Amino acid sequence: MYKVQFEGQEMVIRFPQDLVDNDALSQFLGHINLRSILRKSAFSNSADCLDKMRRLENIPHGAAILRDPYLNKGTAFTKEERELLGLNGLLPPRVHTMEAQVMRILENLRKIENDLDKYVYLNSLSDRNKTLYYRVLMENIEELMPVVYTPTVGQACQEYAHIFRRSRGIYISAEDKGRVADVLRNWPQKDVRLIVVTDGERILGLGDLGADGMGIPVGKLALYSACAGIHPSLSLPVTIDVGTENKELLEDPLYFGLTQNRLRGDAYDELLEEFVVAVQQVFPRCLIQFEDFSNANAFRLLDKYRDEVLCFNDDIQGTAAVALACIYSALRYTGGSMADQKFLFLGAGEAGMGAANLIVSALVDEGVSEEKARQCCWFVDSKGLVVKSRNNLNAHKREFAHDHAPASSLLEAVESVRPTAIIGVSGQGKMFTKEILERMADYNEKPIVFPLSNPTTKAECTAEDACQWTDGRAVFASGSPFKPFTYAGEKRFPAQGNNVYIFPGVGMGCMACWSRKVTDEMFLAAARVLSGLVTPEEQKQGMLLPPLTRIREVSLEIASAVAEVAYDQGLATHPRPSSLETHIASLMYIPTYMDYVGSQDCDKGEPVK
Ligand SMILES: O=C([O-])CC(=O)C(=O)O
Numbered sequence: 153m154y155k156v157q158f159e160g161q162e163m164v165i166r167f168p169q170d171l172v173d174n175d176a177l178s179q180f181l182g183h184i185n186l187r188s189i190l191r192k193s194a195f196s197n198s199a200d201c202l203d204k205m206r207r208l209e210n211i212p213h214g215a216a217i218l219r220d221p222y223l224n225k226g227t228a229f230t231k232e233e234r235e236l237l238g239l240n241g242l243l244p245p246r247v248h249t250m251e252a253q254v255m256r257i258l259e260n261l262r263k264i265e266n267d268l269d270k271y272v273y274l275n276s277l278s279d280r281n282k283t284l285y286y287r288v289l290m291e292n293i294e295e296l297m298p299v300v301y302t303p304t305v306g307q308a309c310q311e312y313a314h315i316f317r318r319s320r321g322i323y324i325s326a327e328d329k330g331r332v333a334d335v336l337r338n339w340p341q342k343d344v345r346l347i348v349v350t351d352g353e354r355i356l357g358l359g360d361l362g363a364d365g366m367g368i369p370v371g372k373l374a375l376y377s378a379c380a381g382i383h384p385s386l387s388l389p390v391t392i393d394v395g396t397e398n399k400e401l402l403e404d405p406l407y408f409g410l411t412q413n414r415l416r417g418d419a420y421d422e423l424l425e426e427f428v429v430a431v432q433q434v435f436p437r438c439l440i441q442f443e444d445f446s447n448a449n450a451f452r453l454l455d456k457y458r459d460e461v462l463c464f465n466d467d468i469q470g471t472a473a474v475a476l477a478c479i480y481s482a483l484r485y486t487g488g489s490m491a492d493q494k495f496l497f498l499g500a501g502e503a504g505m506g507a508a509n510l511i512v513s514a515l516v517d518e519g520v521s522e523e524k525a526r527q528c529c530w531f532v533d534s535k536g537l538v539v540k541s542r543n544n545l546n547a548h549k550r551e552f553a554h555d556h557a558p559a560s561s562l563l564e565a566v567e568s569v570r571p572t573a574i575i576g577v578s579g580q581g582k583m584f585t586k587e588i589l590e591r592m593a594d595y596n597e598k599p600i601v602f603p604l605s606n607p608t609t610k611a612e613c614t615a616e617d618a619c620q621w622t623d624g625r626a627v628f629a630s631g632s633p634f635k636p637f638t639y640a641g642e643k644r645f646p647a648q649g650n651n652v653y654i655f656p657g658v659g660m661g662c663m664a665c666w667s668r669k670v671t672d673e674m675f676l677a678a679a680r681v682l683s684g685l686v687t688p689e690e691q692k693q694g695m696l697l698p699p700l701t702r703i704r705e706v707s708l709e710i711a712s713a714v715a716e717v718a719y720d721q722g723l724a725t726h727p728r729p730s731s732l733e734t735h736i737a738s739l740m741y742i743p744t745y746m747d748y749v750g751s752q753d754c755d756k757g758e759p760v761k
């Protein structure tokens with residue numbers, strides 16, 4: 153505490169602890185330009201001045217604040233803030249509103265022709281000014297989601313080391329064994345509540361991209377903030393680098409990761425265990441989202457940790473929930489009940505197994521026997537139709553192996569099973585051929601066709617192909633976006649059945665109520681809520697999901713439903729608020745600039761003409 157005399161008034165000013173001597177004090181006074189504060193008549197009231205001093209004392213000044221992406225406002229720093237923070241001369245003189253800044257970003261962005269360059273441009277904005285980045289992203293979510301997320305994020309990961317500007321997130325490499333907690337402590341934000349982690353082995357449908365998979369956690373977390381309002385400083389992207397089996401990367405002189413083959417077996421499990429334990433120590437109550445691990449590791453890690461810590465696997469559980477939501481919505485157009493359906497999955501990995509198991513849970517919840525529910529789900533893997541007579545099926549597949557003649561291809565399987573829905577989760581593009589879709593149209597008045605693999609190059613078919621080859625009758629959803637198109641004079645809006653409709657809300661719901669676990673019942677609730685949010689007007693347009701422009705509202709509804717489940721299941725440890733929705737809405741991050749001075753009369757910038 154220091155007492156300062158000014159214009160006959162005594163003021164008490166609290167300075168940072170380390171300013172103990174007079175030199176430091178006068179340096180500090182100079183630093184924050186106190187004299188110029190005091191000269192302003194608006195500050196002659198000592199209480200007012202004190203309030204402003206308190207606001208300012210922990211804020212970096214001068215060029216330092218321009219370099220802090222959480223605090224920087226760029227040209228939107230007001231005249232008064234520029235004065236108080238020592239910014240005069242460091243910025244062009246005219247103060248701009250945020251709207252003008254958004255206009256400038258969009259003008260620049262829309263001049264860029266290539267999506268990867270747009271991705272780089274937006275990343276650099278996020279490095280400079282988080283508030284503006286999120287404002288731009290949220291206000292233009294339909295236009296920009298394909299840039300910060302699938303499909304562009306896939307290309308970004310494939311070229312990660314080549315487009316690199318600045319490191320993001322935390323890398324934990326096999327060499328960090330024994331000191332993982334220390335590595336996590338190096339992260340500058342100390343209150344981390346949400347981690348998305350990958351080991352890069354199965355990045356979208358693109359395979360092993362090693363440490364360059366970092367783009368995925370970064371992209372998912374950007375969407376957490378944009379879609380569910382998780383404050384960006386609460387989240388941390390993590391890549392666990394255990395090596396790669398991607399020969400091209402190993403030979404690339406610019407590759408970022410360890411140039412070794414992947415750790416397997418005990419060494420891998422020990423590193424992952426150390427990571428999960430370290431997260432509990434360093435960031436208590438932090439939610440861990442596993443993303444884009446190989447099939448075998450994804451299932452094992454989920455089984456191992458789902459009852460121990462607050463975690464889920466997005467590719468198994470998140471994708472399952474959005475697929476189920478799309479199925480519920482599709483049934484509005486096809487008629488018939490869930491129990492009457494035959495779902496044929498191409499691909500028996502994380503997404504396929506996750507979706508089939510959630511469909512079974514949904515049916516059992518509706519009173520259908522588990523055995524009958526399993527009969528609704530069929531799989532084709534690399535060896536053909538999954539049937540009882542096949543040897544060496546893993547435990548997951550065995551649960552869905554039916555008494556049926558073998559079929560060696562998807563076409564054969566479609567012909568013999570005659571599914572009502574084909575769901576592509578194979579990570580292989582163009583697998584739903586013209587012939588297959590024509591068969592689906594022969595067997596079904598309205599065939600359900602969901603090519604869910606990502607990015608767009610891995611989609612099992614395009615939206616227009618699905619439409620053409622079924623005489624416009626396919627009920628369609630894909631993992632990566634397809635643009636609206638016109639068929640027979642009618643506008644079609646292909647649904648993006650991507651887990652982005654699910655994970656932000658589920659994560660927010662669990663975080664808001666301090667849930668101890670993430671459960672399948674939460675994903676079931678999320679799927680039902682999501683499908684239920686499609687308005688009658690949207691249904692008239694054939695939509696399966698609400699448009700992305702409503703994603704904040706969607707995520708809030710899902711978060712509320714998920715928290716409700718957490719309270720019902722006795723997992724929530726936060727005292728129950730009187731309204732979950734109001735409570736969660738109040739937690740949602742809105743990207744607006746901080747007012748560093750708190751002055752009513754401060755210049756808010758000039759409006760854009
Ligand atoms: O990231 C996406 O677009 C969906 C997803 O989790 C995946 O394909 O692995």
Ligand SMILES: [Mg+2]
Binds near residue numbers: 443444467
């Ligand atoms: Mg994924």
